Amino acid sequence: MAQKSWREVSAKLSGQPFEAHLKAYRENASEFEGVAWEPSHDEMADTNAGRFLKKKGFDGFPALHAWSVAERATFWSEAAKEVGIRFQNPAETVLDVSGGVENAKWFKGSHLNIVESCFQAPSSADAICYQDYDRQLKRVSYRELAALANRVANSLVHDGFGPGDAIAIDMPMTVEAVAIYLGVVKMGGVVVSIADSFAPDEIRTRLRIAGALAIFTQDVIPRAGKELPLYQKVVEAEAPRAIVLSVGTEKAELRDGDSEWSSFLGEGEEFDAVAAGPDAPINILFSSGTTGDPKAIAWTQITPLKCAADGYFHHDIRSGDRVAWPTNLGWMMGPWLIFAALINKAAIALCYDAPLGKEFGTFVQKAQVTMLGLVPSLVKQWRSSACMEGLDWSSVRCFSSTGECSNSEDYLYLMYLANYRPVVEYCGGTEIGGGFITGSLCLPAVPGAFSTPALGSDFVILDESGALCDNGELFLVPPSVGLSTSLINRDHFEVYYADTPKGPRGETLRRHGDQFERFGSFFRGHGRVDDTMNLGGIKVSSAEIERVLNKTPGVKETAAIAVSPAGGGPSELVVFVVLNEKLTADALRTAFQQRIKSELNPLFKIHDLRIVDSLPRTASNKVMRRVLRKQYP
Numbered sequence: 001m002a003q004k005s006w007r008e009v010s011a012k013l014s015g016q017p018f019e020a021h022l023k024a025y026r027e028n029a030s031e032f033e034g035v036a037w038e039p040s041h042d043e044m045a046d047t048n049a050g051r052f053l054k055k056k057g058f059d060g061f062p063a064l065h066a067w068s069v070a071e072r073a074t075f076w077s078e079a080a081k082e083v084g085i086r087f088q089n090p091a092e093t094v095l096d097v098s099g100g101v102e103n104a105k106w107f108k109g110s111h112l113n114i115v116e117s118c119f120q121a122p123s124s125a126d127a128i129c130y131q132d133y134d135r136q137l138k139r140v141s142y143r144e145l146a147a148l149a150n151r152v153a154n155s156l157v158h159d160g161f162g163p164g165d166a167i168a169i170d171m172p173m174t175v176e177a178v179a180i181y182l183g184v185v186k187m188g189g190v191v192v193s194i195a196d197s198f199a200p201d202e203i204r205t206r207l208r209i210a211g212a213l214a215i216f217t218q219d220v221i222p223r224a225g226k227e228l229p230l231y232q233k234v235v236e237a238e239a240p241r242a243i244v245l246s247v248g249t250e251k252a253e254l255r256d257g258d259s260e261w262s263s264f265l266g267e268g269e270e271f272d273a274v275a276a277g278p279d280a281p282i283n284i285l286f287s288s289g290t291t292g293d294p295k296a297i298a299w300t301q302i303t304p305l306k307c308a309a310d311g312y313f314h315h316d317i318r319s320g321d322r323v324a325w326p327t328n329l330g331w332m333m334g335p336w337l338i339f340a341a342l343i344n345k346a347a348i349a350l351c352y353d354a355p356l357g358k359e360f361g362t363f364v365q366k367a368q369v370t371m372l373g374l375v376p377s378l379v380k381q382w383r384s385s386a387c388m389e390g391l392d393w394s395s396v397r398c399f400s401s402t403g404e405c406s407n408s409e410d411y412l413y414l415m416y417l418a419n420y421r422p423v424v425e426y427c428g429g430t431e432i433g434g435g436f437i438t439g440s441l442c443l444p445a446v447p448g449a450f451s452t453p454a455l456g457s458d459f460v461i462l463d464e465s466g467a468l469c470d471n472g473e474l475f476l477v478p479p480s481v482g483l484s485t486s487l488i489n490r491d492h493f494e495v496y497y498a499d500t501p502k503g504p505r506g507e508t509l510r511r512h513g514d515q516f517e518r519f520g521s522f523f524r525g526h527g528r529v530d531d532t533m534n535l536g537g538i539k540v541s542s543a544e545i546e547r548v549l550n551k552t553p554g555v556k557e558t559a560a561i562a563v564s565p566a567g568g569g570p571s572e573l574v575v576f577v578v579l580n581e582k583l584t585a586d587a588l589r590t591a592f593q594q595r596i597k598s599e600l601n602p603l604f605k606i607h608d609l610r611i612v613d614s615l616p617r618t619a620s621n622k623v624m625r626r627v628l629r630k631q632y633p
Contacts, residue, residue, distance in 0.1 A: 003370045004031040005038060010420055018383075025412055033520065034408075036415055038444040039421040047441045052082065061442040061452065068455040069477070074304070075456050076106065076481050083308040083343050088275045091404050097479060098202060100620055101508050102497050104479030106278055106302050113273035113341070114282065114304045115186040115240050119146050121319060121345035128175055129322055131363045133222045133247065139347075140175055145182070146271040148175075152183025154268035161213065163188030163274050166284065168207055168215035170194040170234055173328045173350055176245055176261070178338055181215050188274035190298070191283040195330025195538070196221060196230060199599050203237035208285045209296045209489055214241045216261075219252040223354055278302040282357040284488065285332055287430040287539050295495065296488035297431045304339035306433035306456075306482030311340030313455050314325045314438045315400055315424055324349035324364060325373030325400070331538065332430040333373065333402065346370075356381060361388040368395040373426075375403040376410060377536055377570040384411045393418040398441060402426040404527050405533045407569030408448035415447065425450045427525055429512065431496075432457075433482025436512070437474075437523060450523040450566060454479050460509065461516055466501035471517040473529050475500060475509035485509070526564065531625050533562030533571050536603040542625055545573070548599045552591050554581040559615050561629050563607075572607035578614060585609055 009028055013021050025036070026520030044050045053064040065471040068075040073095035080087075099105070121127070123143035131137050136455050140148075161167065169191055171177040183398045184191050192210040194203055196218075207215070217234045218229040227248050234242055235255060244254060245261040254260065281298035311317040324342040341348045351363040357379060364372060372393075379401070381386050396418040401411070402425075422445035428435035435454045443451040453459055457480040463469040476483070486492045500509045514524040527534070531542040545560040556578040562571035576590060589609045596604050616627040 001327055003108050004028060006032050007038070007420065010416075012128050018413055019387075021416055022409060022412065031401040034446045034449075034522075035444040035492070036447050037420055039441055044442045047316045048082075048318065049440055049442050049456070051315070052313070053442070053526050061440050065452055065455055068509065069414050069453075071457045072456060076309075079309045079313075079456065079481075080107075080305055083305070083312050084117060084120050084345075085112070085114075085308070086120070087112045090193040091278075095479065100512070101478040102493065104483070106479075108278070110278055111275040112278065112301055112303050113186060113275045114187075115149070115182050116273050117304070118182065118339065121342075121573065125320065125345070126322075128178060128343065128348045128350060129367045130348075130352070131173055131367070132174070135353070135359070135461040137363070137366050143180060146173075146625045148179040149182035149186060150269050150271040151265050151267065151270040152180050153187035155264055155266045156184065156187050156189065158266055161187070161189060161265070163276070164190065166190045166210045166212045168192035168194055168197075168210070168212040168239070169250070169329050170196055170203060170215055170217045170230065171245070172196050172218070172221055172352065173334055173337075174325075174352065175350070177216075177329060178348065178350075181335070181338060183271075184275045185282045186271060188276065188422065190281050190327070191335075193283060193285045193329050193331075193334070194461040195601070196234075196328055197601050197603055198330065199597075200233050201599055202601070203233060203239065205293060206286055206296075207237065207239055209293060212240060214243065215239045216245070217241050218245045218247055220248040222247060222352075228250070274496055276301055279485075283335055285430045285521055287334070293489060295431070295490055297484050298486070298488060299335065299433060303433040303482055304335075304343065306480070307336045307339040308343035309456065309481070310426070310434040310438065310454060311336075312344050314426070314435070314440055315340065316398060316441045317341065317346050317371055319345035321346035321370040321397075322349045322367055322395075323347070323371045323373075325371045326355040326360070326366070326375075326378070327373075331403075332433075336434065337373075356374055356387075357385070358387045358391070361391045361393075364393060365391050369393075370395055371395045371400065372396055373402070374414070375536065375570070376406045377404060378402060379410045379414050380569060382417075382504070383410055390415050390599075391417070393421075396421050397425040400426050400433070402428070404536075404537075405527055405564060405568055406448035407565075407567055408446070409567065410569060411447035415445075423447065427456070427514070430479075431484040432476075432512075433484075436476055436480075437516070437525075440459075446522050448524065449519075450525070451521065454480075457483075457503075460503055460510075461518060462473035462501060468504055470519070471526075473517065474514050474516040475503070476512055477503060477507055478510050524568075525551035528564060533560075533573070535562065535571060535573055535605075536601075538601060538603060540600070540604065544600065545575075545604070546598065548595050549575065549577070549592050552588070552595060554579055554583045555588075555631045556621075557581045557615065559623050559625055559628055561625050561632065563629060573604060574608045574610065574628075574632060575606055576610045576612050576615060578612060585611060 096105040128143040146346040286294040424439040505616035
């Protein structure tokens with residue numbers, strides 16, 4: 001590749017502060033094409049993907065990917081065997097596209113309960129390594145996690161719930177939350193995912209759409225010496241029966257009909273998993289569209305194969321590993337973490353503290369985390385505070401990143417924290433079950449860049465005329481395991497396939513809505529092309545934000561856009577406002593932020609606010625947010 005490698009350059013800077021490394025990287029980047037990590041022959045051979053491609057007789061990862069999309073049914077059949085998916089009976093047909101690729105049926109005729117595939121590690125091995133509210137490092141074995149999940153399943157059945165019933169979870173990512181998730185799925189139920197940061201209206205909306213019959217939650221969330229209310233928000237959302245785990249200093253007073261976790265949980269530690277067809281739903285998750293209610297997306301019994309395969313082939317998750325990703329069950333990465341870790345016989349590493357300071361970094365060190373997943377805004381904060389410097393992260397084999405666009409220099413810093421281990425960039429969606437573009441430990445890594453389509457899936461980048469280009473809108477080439485084929489509350493074809501161009505060989509293409517740039521053998525994401533944005537790793541539409549802000553007295557109308565900061569990185573929220581009466585920008589910003597906090601999500605922060613006389617509109621009177629994005633400096 002290059003005459004000089006970053007590994008050689010950075011080795012000479014050992015012990016020097018990051019600014020010295022950054023200066024050297026800038027000065028020498030052209031020598032090594034920006035590559036900050038490249039696998040040696042031995043490193044590549046010692047990966048899951050390296051062993052698999054050798055077994056299949058391929059001469060490199062690109063050849064493996066080409067085969068995986070040329071022979072999709074064969075690849076996904078072999079991937080299921082490689083990660084150990086347990087079917088109660090084999091499939092009649094691995095891939096059936098008789099109804100069109102947009103309605104692909106995978107493993108048709110088979111039956112399974114995916115939770116059975118999560119418990120194939122030795123029963124004494126660690127399933128979860130965690131640091132709870134008393135900040136002590138603790139472990140839960142596979143045997144103990146299975147027993148707790150079975151107690152949940154038995155208790156739900158005892159209380160009259162059964163297969164197909166929708167049961168919500170609105171909790172932080174804890175041992176109990178993981179066991180509840182697995183227990184609901186094991187008894188044939190459907191988990192309704194709700195982020196613990198959501199306001200009551202957002203909780204109510206999701207419960208209504210999913211038809212939830214009960215909800216698991218906590219009384220409070222201990223955070224930075226405070227106790228943030230959670231059960232109270234569930235009550236304000238007029239939720240159905242709640243099962244409440246108490247962790248606060250004062251006992252919560254429950255509504256009539258609600259139950260304490262301790263009284264709900266029975267003793268039965270054995271439970272026969274309820275099997276279903278591969279298309280049977282196991283989890284309803286939500287992703288914002290551009291208007292109205294969030295899209296409700298059902299993960300099926302076969303979707304976790306996508307999570308496990310991405311974890312195995314791209315993130316190199318192995319038996320005995322420890323996988324950390326600060327997340328919760330309201331975001332797809334929560335269920336992804338459960339399946340990617342447990343199906344691959346690894347341990348989930350959970351830290352109950354917020355991942356903002358050195359306490360979390362110390363947990364990564366103590367827990368010997370091998371794969372650490374993040375969102376870019378978190379890395380930016382670590383870099384500005386230098387809170388993670390001086391820790392021993394030698395156990396980390398790779399990082400991963402998703403949810404937002406990455407800043408290349410921030411991600412060089414992240415690699416610096418672990419003596420330049422690679423970052424596997426990972427972009428996908430709830431309706432994909434994982435990623436469509438990512439990285440590999442068999443390929444070089446450029447900070448903030450992707451190096452390959454995910455195995456078993458493919459895409460094209462098109463310009464506005466529908467021609468192939470190096471910077472434009474990315475369209476998926478179906479089918480793939482994980483891709484949704486229906487929505488609970490929308491017309492699936494209308495959302496993903498209507499009016500999409502044809503591929504270069506006449507293929508049916510699927511809309512995703514992201515803009516990507518190809519440079520050499522790498523790719524970089526440039527955010528959304530529609531009016532959906534990623535803020536703090538959470539998708540939200542402009543319309544959702546505007547609906548809340550437009551309630552503010554004195555406001556005529558608003559337009560919310562996401563902009564990328566100079567140098568790339570996480571999107572920043574900018575609000576344009578037209579007033580009915582004179583208000584100061586400071587007063588407006590305070591009022592807007594309070595409304596966003598109480599009615600949407602406290603994680604959404606306004607970066608800039610502009611008072612304008614009018615908003616640009618089309619002839620049909622629609623606000624042209626793309627014009628605002630283009631005009632914003």
